Amino acid sequence: MKTGKFEINVDELRKGGVVKLKDKDMFSLWVRAVCDNMDAVKLRKVAELAEKYAKGYVLFSTRQFPIIPHIHFKDVGAVKDELEKVYVMLDRCGTRVRNPDVCYDANICPYAVMDPISMGEKLDQFWRDDPGGFKIKTSIVGCEKQCSSPRVLADVGFVGAKRSGRRGFDAYLGGKLGLDPFLGIRMAELLSEEECLKFLRNYTQFLRKEGRANKKERAAALIRRLGEEVVRDAVTHDLKQGFSTTPFECDTKQSQKIDKSILRIRATNGEVTSKQVRKIADIAEKYGLGYVHFSVRGGPEIPGVDSALFVEIAESLKEAGLEILDKGIDNLQTCFGGYCVNGNLNTQPLLREVEKIVKKLGLNDLDIKISASGCPNSCGISHLSDIGFMGVVEPEVIKKKCTGCDICAKACRVDAIKIENKLAVIDLEKCKNCDMCIKACPFDALYEKRQGISILVGGRGAYFMDDKKTGVTLIGKKLVDFIDEKRALEITQKILELAREKSKTVAELIDEMGIQNFRSFVLR
């Protein structure tokens, strides 16, 4: 399609992976990472394109693939063409199936009970030609430590497990964060790969038959609306029949056991400059297996590194302003934050301030996770962190501007808006303060009555360090709402001081003190 200003191939956009940002005509490109890994050659290409067409940095996202933010509308086609030269496609977004997420190769991770990569290759093929229309996230982990949190970060989560001498994948259904988080329910146990695929086939057929596409229904909504038992019957029938597919080969798959370490690198806000990306690619080639793994919390990981060389590598990383992510506070992660079209909060500068507090307090021995999301959709997994920030807004209707067109009610994901006598009426009890109604209103008939930061506490996606808590996933509880950044930082400092004093995670502190006492202590 050609116009006076632009020439673009609109077909480029049909498959998704191109997401609009807040700045006019600016998009982000979601770069696909098969099995959440990417080799050094592809990674360098991503770095080069970020420099050539965008702002010279890449976002390592909670969805475990790199994103190039700030690409102008007219350059989308060119970037996509250049990526294809190194056999890289775009990931999918919107109401489409997402590429499956995995933790680590069973040949790399000593804890793996099942091989997530083998399953991931099959899922990749399974989803390849999905027609879209429904959002479906899938995630596979090799053991019950559940490093990539499939019980909450995926509609369908397969968790490698071993019980009474048998191994297989437990299948969880319904996981999601967002406005109404849902912890996936275990629907079937110890499935083979073929049975997992049959489970998934059952689910997709059921979703297409029963799901309300206009309501963007996902597994959690089906379970809530139809009841657990109805859904269980639908997804577990005839599992024994199995379903098979030719796997799409993951080019970073390891054929032999590798008894080495995984080097993790700090990337605050998931942001890594092109120069840093090239350094990481170099290190992966020189010291590792030639590829990088994308973790949920955004810190890039280089598997297959001899830990005796960590000191030498740390020196090399320093040249690019990078450091190893060791014990202590995990990578400070966020979503698009300030540049997302839905963002209500500049999460990036907030987390930079939090980072200063962390450094000042010297919290090196605590297993604590902190993240921030620009809005309650929680793409920055705020619900799964010891301390999770979210930008929140309270909407109000300007009666004389409202035409009763109903678009705000459609934009509302929690049915908090009704049109009565051609006027939008908001139920603030139901409202989750996401601001979608205000942004969607074509006539500016809604405005932000209140705006601020909400803090969630005590969430936990996975317990890696503590074997007693294997398999536990906790959704954070709301501590406080509509506060400003200064107050948010004061509270954060208070929580971290308490965690340091007692040497406990926030979830443990809440367990010990009770949420009421914890709240009154840290808000004092």
Add this chain to the structure above:
Amino acid sequence: MEKIKIDQNIDMRGVSCPLNYVKTKLAIEELEVGEVLAVLLDDGEPIVNVPRSAKEDGHQILEVNKIQDHYQVLIKKR
């Protein structure tokens, strides 16, 4: 209400996000400032997203009309 003069029509029914927005945007590019584009959009995600994006690009939404199972949106280029 006075009838608004429509300068251009596009039918974005059956076109998914963000393609419907991009095509709408390209159609707006073709207009002169002050001219009006009428876009047909599906219910669901398109009717929530496309007018919003046009608004964020600085254009004015004049009307949103429900027609059976879809919508007609009138956008004035600014």
